[in-house]
Amino acid sequence: xxxxxxxxxxxxxxxxxxxxxxxxxxxxxxxxxATRRRILEIVERENYxxxxxxxxxxxxxxNTIGLIVPDIKNLFFAEMAKxxxxxAEKKGYSVILCNSNNNRDKEEKYINxxxxxxxxxxxxxxxxxxxxxxxRDGQVPIVLLDRNIDADLNIGRILTDNEExxxxxxxxxxxxxxxxxxxxxxxxxxxxxxxRFIGYKKALLESGYKINEKLIYTGSFSIETxxxxxxxxxxxxxxxxxxxxxxxxxxxAIKALKEKNIKIPDEVxxxxxxxxxxxxxxxxxxxxxxxxxxxxxxxxxxxxxSIIDKKDTEMTKILKTELVERGSS
Amino acid sequence: xxxxxxxxxxxxxxxxxxxxxxxxxxxxxxxxxATRRRILEIVERENYxxxxxxxxxxxxxxNTIGLIVPDIKNLFFAEMAKxxxxxAEKKGYSVILCNSNNNRDKEEKYINxxxxxxxxxxxxxxxxxxxxxxxRDGQVPIVLLDRNIDADLNIGRILTDNEExxxxxxxxxxxxxxxxxxxxxxxxxxxxxxxRFIGYKKALLESGYKINEKLIYTGSFSIETxxxxxxxxxxxxxxxxxxxxxxxxxxxAIKALKEKNIKIPDEVxxxxxxxxxxxxxxxxxxxxxxxxxxxxxxxxxxxxxSIIDKKDTEMTKILKTELVERGSS
DNA sequence: ATTATTAATGGAATCTTTTTCACTTTAATC
DNA sequence: GATTAAAGTGAAAAAGATTCCATTAATAAT
Numbered sequence: 001x002x003x004x005x006x007x008x009x010x011x012x013x014x015x016x017x018x019x020x021x022x023x024x025x026x027x028x029x030x031x032x033x034a035t036r037r038r039i040l041e042i043v044e045r046e047n048y049x050x051x052x053x054x055x056x057x058x059x060x061x062x063n064t065i066g067l068i069v070p071d072i073k074n075l076f077f078a079e080m081a082k083x084x085x086x087x088a089e090k091k092g093y094s095v096i097l098c099n100s101n102n103n104r105d106k107e108e109k110y111i112n113x114x115x116x117x118x119x120x121x122x123x124x125x126x127x128x129x130x131x132x133x134x135x136r137d138g139q140v141p142i143v144l145l146d147r148n149i150d151a152d153l154n155i156g157r158i159l160t161d162n163e164e165x166x167x168x169x170x171x172x173x174x175x176x177x178x179x180x181x182x183x184x185x186x187x188x189x190x191x192x193x194x195x196r197f198i199g200y201k202k203a204l205l206e207s208g209y210k211i212n213e214k215l216i217y218t219g220s221f222s223i224e225t226x227x228x229x230x231x232x233x234x235x236x237x238x239x240x241x242x243x244x245x246x247x248x249x250x251x252x253a254i255k256a257l258k259e260k261n262i263k264i265p266d267e268v269x270x271x272x273x274x275x276x277x278x279x280x281x282x283x284x285x286x287x288x289x290x291x292x293x294x295x296x297x298x299x300x301x302x303x304x305x306s307i308i309d310k311k312d313t314e315m316t317k318i319l320k321t322e323l324v325e326r327g328s329s
Numbered sequence: 330x331x332x333x334x335x336x337x338x339x340x341x342x343x344x345x346x347x348x349x350x351x352x353x354x355x356x357x358x359x360x361x362x363a364t365r366r367r368i369l370e371i372v373e374r375e376n377y378x379x380x381x382x383x384x385x386x387x388x389x390x391x392n393t394i395g396l397i398v399p400d401i402k403n404l405f406f407a408e409m410a411k412x413x414x415x416x417a418e419k420k421g422y423s424v425i426l427c428n429s430n431n432n433r434d435k436e437e438k439y440i441n442x443x444x445x446x447x448x449x450x451x452x453x454x455x456x457x458x459x460x461x462x463x464x465r466d467g468q469v470p471i472v473l474l475d476r477n478i479d480a481d482l483n484i485g486r487i488l489t490d491n492e493e494x495x496x497x498x499x500x501x502x503x504x505x506x507x508x509x510x511x512x513x514x515x516x517x518x519x520x521x522x523x524x525r526f527i528g529y530k531k532a533l534l535e536s537g538y539k540i541n542e543k544l545i546y547t548g549s550f551s552i553e554t555x556x557x558x559x560x561x562x563x564x565x566x567x568x569x570x571x572x573x574x575x576x577x578x579x580x581x582a583i584k585a586l587k588e589k590n591i592k593i594p595d596e597v598x599x600x601x602x603x604x605x606x607x608x609x610x611x612x613x614x615x616x617x618x619x620x621x622x623x624x625x626x627x628x629x630x631x632x633x634x635s636i637i638d639k640k641d642t643e644m645t646k647i648l649k650t651e652l653v654e655r656g657s658s
Numbered sequence: 659a660t661t662a663t664t665a666a667t668g669g670a671a672t673c674t675t676t677t678t679c680a681c682t683t684t685a686a687t688c
Numbered sequence: 689g690a691t692t693a694a695a696g697t698g699a700a701a702a703a704g705a706t707t708c709c710a711t712t713a714a715t716a717a718t
Contacts (some may be wrong), residue, residue: 018667018706055705081426361698387675
């Protein structure tokens with residue numbers, strides 16, 4: 001069974017392809033009602049659907065966006081991707097999914113590949129070790145999601161207020177009476193992690209605490225880092241609170257503390273970050289700084305499409321965080 | 330800055346586009362070494378990259394596959410998607426991500442859309458309420474992932490041995506001394522769920538147990554169903570074990586039991602299914618039936634690409650499950 | 659009756675690539 | 689030196705859509 005083309009429809013309707021195209025795209029002010037109806041009827045009957053690739057080539061618009069994330073199996077990115085796909089679908093766009101595995105080279109390859117595929121725009125959560133820029137100008141519209149790059153390129157940014165989040169988290173631990181508050185997170189190059197750290201420092205200093213290098217451990221946003229970091233911090237201090245850079249780290253921290261028979265929250269209090277879907281089901285349920293993860297994705301799509309449509313858009317949007325108090329503190 | 334085309338490269342090299350195309354695609358046995366090198370040098374220097382859309386249109390091959398899942402923010406599908414994207418990328422394919430939200434109509438729309446986009450094949454985890462078929466013949470290659478449809482269409486299938494998994498899970502609970510073993514899972518229409526149920530029944534009957542309808546609760550593969558189902562089962566029985574259709578349900582079950590101050594595993598034992606990333610970090614860590622989730626995705630891609638390449642392929646592949654014993658039993 | 663205007667439609671170019679086939683040039687053979 | 693074969697290249701068609709511009713027919717205006 002051969003796929004229908006506009007040419008075939010035109011033959012069936014005894015008109016030219018131009019006419020069919022016009023009717024199909026609503027540019028039919030000069031088409032007689034009779035032909036219009038005849039064409040539509042045939043299109044309907046034959047169940048004709050235009051070839052999007054051909055259309056994309058001609059129009060230089062594919063209604064496709066690329067999404068590059070470090071790792072889709074991370075709940076954070078999974079939920080974000082859901083927000084993105086949902087929002088994109090509503091606006092008639094499709095999403096090409098790319099995992100960079102936190103590898104800068106792969107990320108760059110994907111960016112090229114996506115442009116070869118004529119995507120209309122790209123949503124990008126850069127790899128952690130990528131802080132400088134490699135985008136040339138005049139390329140596809142890009143929205144940076146949950147990351148920032150220090151450059152005045154014409155790039156959109158959707159961020160959460162990580163510094164404030166870090167501040168709130170640390171302040172919460174201080175208010176709960178913690179005296180020696182550790183910080184375990186990803187490396188400082190990671191934009192989010194770094195800003196949470198700034199908030200952490202700010203809260204400590206504001207309350208007259210000293211910054212103790214021995215209470216700071218950086219690795220990656222993973223359970224392992226949480227686990228290893230906690231064991232490390234426990235070695236050399238009177239640790240009684242940990243601000244974890246994200247909930248995965250908090251999960252690892254909890255695991256380590258349990259193994260050492262240290263009571264949470266009595267002996268050590270834990271605050272995470274993100275509020276991933278499972279945070280509240282952990283034991284104890286994790287006190288965390290909620291980010292509107294799904295909305296981050298949604299907003300990124302909306303911003304990107306605004307840019308694509310050349311609408312006048314604010315190029316940076318910062319979403320607020322919120323403390324969710326649970327059993328771990 | 331205008332995008333380079335093969336035409337421009339041809340001009341620069343003083344040859345025709347045909348020659349450039351041949352060199353670029355390795356069909357250069359009749360091209361003199363001199364021209365070949367000259368072209369390659371220019372391509373390199375100008376950083377020319379062929380337009381994939383144009384190529385796709387001409388070749389009727391886009392090196393794109395569609396992925397339709399109920400919900401990417403579910404860890405199970407997220408991990409599967411990771412396996413898929415990784416495998417696809419290795420073979421030079423890109424993945425268009427679609428969430429059906431378990432909605433059959435949306436699923437069907439996506440299938441059409443993907444074909445309009447000329448994907449070379451589709452990997453599909455159908456919505457739960459879709460057991461009959463709506464694929465016409467002669468369409469794109471399709472591989473059903475973690476689902477089955479009772480039809481002899483020429484469709485690939487990647488499955489896990491759910492019945493065996495259900496059997497092993499239930500047998501494990503029996504061996505641990507449980508007398509009243511509940512079953513909480515998704516609706517029976519869900520292919521995986523149904524087969525796990527068959528395994529459950531088989532194990533029970535084999536050991537001389539009766540099937541007690543009051544110990545069976547179906548809803549969806551969600552934490553809520555686990556929670557509600559457990560409360561329900563607790564009402565009317567001497568419940569001392571629950572086989573949960575997946576790990577999310579197990580998480581909900583644990584939550585309900587904790588709220589009722591029922592000890593796990595002393596009073597009630599729990600077995601889940603899937604072994605999602607977080608199963609072992611729950612409290613207690615969840616005993617579960619491991620599926621090779623990542624590999625499911627990988628195998629689906631490999632099968633799909635075999636079909637696309639018209640290689641002779643076994644059209645059904647069933648992967649094995651494995652009991653992972655942890656604290657919840 | 660002639661011109662101007664509007665309505666309705668279609669031809670052909672275009673988007674970028676691949677590929678067939680024909681053509682020219684060079685080398686090889688007798 | 690004539691014929692044949694092989695090497696090297698390019699013109700043009702094709703993939704399936706959109707759109708510019710031209711054309712025709714019908715109607716209105718002068």
